[in-house]
Amino acid sequence: MDNSFLREFSKLHSRRDFFCKKSALVSKYAYAIPTAAAINEFQKYQPIVEIGAGTGYWAFLMRKAGIKVIAYERYPLSVGKNEWFPGAHNWTEVLGGDEYAASKHPDSTLFLCWPPGRYPVAYNALRTFKGNHVIHVGAIGHGENEDRFQALLKKDWQLKKQVDLPQWIGDYEALFVYRRKQASK
Numbered sequence: 001m002d003n004s005f006l007r008e009f010s011k012l013h014s015r016r017d018f019f020c021k022k023s024a025l026v027s028k029y030a031y032a033i034p035t036a037a038a039i040n041e042f043q044k045y046q047p048i049v050e051i052g053a054g055t056g057y058w059a060f061l062m063r064k065a066g067i068k069v070i071a072y073e074r075y076p077l078s079v080g081k082n083e084w085f086p087g088a089h090n091w092t093e094v095l096g097g098d099e100y101a102a103s104k105h106p107d108s109t110l111f112l113c114w115p116p117g118r119y120p121v122a123y124n125a126l127r128t129f130k131g132n133h134v135i136h137v138g139a140i141g142h143g144e145n146e147d148r149f150q151a152l153l154k155k156d157w158q159l160k161k162q163v164d165l166p167q168w169i170g171d172y173e174a175l176f177v178y179r180r181k182q183a184s185k
Contacts, residue, residue: 001036001065005029005057009166022168027088030057031114032137033166038175041163042067042111045133045177049105051125052115053094058137060091070105072097099125106130113137114173115149122149134178139171156181 005025012021031054039061042048046068050059053071062069071094078090095101102110102125110129114137115122126134126149134157157178164174 001039001061003034003036003061005033006035006166009033028055030054032173034058034061035163035165038137038163038165039065039067041161041175041177042069042109042135045109045135047105047108048111048135049102049108050111050113051097051099051102052112052121054113055088056090056092056094058111058113059094063092069111070108071095072101074098100128102126103128103130109133109135111135111137117146120148122146123152126152132180136176136178137165137173139173153178
């Protein structure tokens with residue numbers, strides 16, 4: 001899998017200014033670094049609906065791997081500025097839509113990559129989503145709204161798999177696959 005983000009991250013990893021470069025790479029690509037193992041996990045759960053797609057980098061890699069994905073971002077880069085990705089461009093098509101767009105895709109797997117902790121994006125998407133699988137990339141517990149999201153996951157969803165991802169210093173992030181506890185047939 002051709003993954004320019006992982007290549008750039010790997011080159012920086014041994015440099016002293018490694019952490020200083022994080023903002024530039026995150027703005028260009030995504031908050032978490034996809035790996036082949038992570039992208040391969042989506043093969044089992046397609047189609048995918050991504051909420052908060054940012055630059056669309058994860059969706060870009062999924063599409064290159066033949067995975068069916070529809071990506072939404074409240075403020076798509078193609079139509080204006082996005083505070084989390086200043087000066088970035090979309091890697092692939094990202095549609096305008098908020099967290100409630102997840103409810104339009106009950107036959108898909110919900111994908112959330114580092115949803116903003118200060119807004120209830122992840123909580124609202126999960127609360128209104130009717131499908132049976134969720135893939136969450138991020139760390140556990142980083143804000144009040146993240147706590148509500150995690151409480152809802154604990155109540156209604158069962159962790160099926162965890163895939164470790166490359167780590168920024170001071171962070172622990174992974175890809176978590178969940179299945180609804182009482183999944184519809």
